[in-house]
Amino acid sequence: MAYLVDQYGQDDTLYPRNIEARALVNQRLYFDLGNLFPNIFDCYLKVLRKEIDTCDPAQFEKLIENFQIMNNFLEGQAYVAGDNLTIADLSLVASVTTAMIFGFDLGEYNNISDWLERIQTSAPGYEKANGEPVEMFKQMVQASQGNTEEGEGGGEEAEEEEKEKEAEGEEENE
Numbered sequence: 001m002a003y004l005v006d007q008y009g010q011d012d013t014l015y016p017r018n019i020e021a022r023a024l025v026n027q028r029l030y031f032d033l034g035n036l037f038p039n040i041f042d043c044y045l046k047v048l049r050k051e052i053d054t055c056d057p058a059q060f061e062k063l064i065e066n067f068q069i070m071n072n073f074l075e076g077q078a079y080v081a082g083d084n085l086t087i088a089d090l091s092l093v094a095s096v097t098t099a100m101i102f103g104f105d106l107g108e109y110n111n112i113s114d115w116l117e118r119i120q121t122s123a124p125g126y127e128k129a130n131g132e133p134v135e136m137f138k139q140m141v142q143a144s145q146g147n148t149e150e151g152e153g154g155g156e157e158a159e160e161e162e163k164e165k166e167a168e169g170e171e172e173n174e
Contacts, residue, residue: 001087002029014087025081028073028088036070037095039063044102048141055102063099067109070096074111078118085122090129093119097134101141 005015016022039062043055055063070092073080079089096116100106106113120126 001090005087013084014090016086021082025086025088028080028086029091031066031069031073032088032091032095036066036092037098039066040095040099040102040104044099047102048144050144063104067099067104067106067112071109071111074115079115085119089115089119090123093123093126093130097130098137101134101138 002015005012009015012018015025039059043059043063046052047055070080077083079085080092081088093116096106096112106116120131123129
């Protein structure tokens with residue numbers, strides 16, 4: 001991403017040329033590469049392979065620590081490296097949404113939840129670059145875990161479908 005923005009970017013907003021600003025973006029990129037994503041991978045790979053049913057508690061604790069660090073990055077600012085979208089945000093959003101596929105709850109991380117909504121609406125091409133691939137991966141994970149019905153384990157949509165089925169059942173019983 002850094003190369004592409006340096007080579008083809010219309011400006012330096014996504015990857016600043018200012019050395020201090022770039023260092024902060026790099027730090028956030030390295031945090032994702034060296035901490036957040038590896039912890040997500042370590043926590044959920046064995047679950048995906050069906051070697052275990054749930055993430056190891058010690059590994060999950062590391063994951064929680066990483067989400068808290070990221071939540072702190074976002075304190076008082078719109079994006080992970082300041083008030084502008086950068087390649088660090090684009091990298092981290094892939095990791096965060098991957099964790100969510102496995103059921104990681106952002107409920108305690110308001111800064112991350114707000115940031116995720118912001119990314120989904122402000123990042124150019126978000127849906128094609130991350131939204132659609134996340135949905136495909138989610139379906140693959142659900143299928144591998146035996147959740148092959150559409151919407152099963154799918155959060156709000158699944159809850160709404162379940163409520164509709166219950167309402168239909170109540171109507172039939174009346």
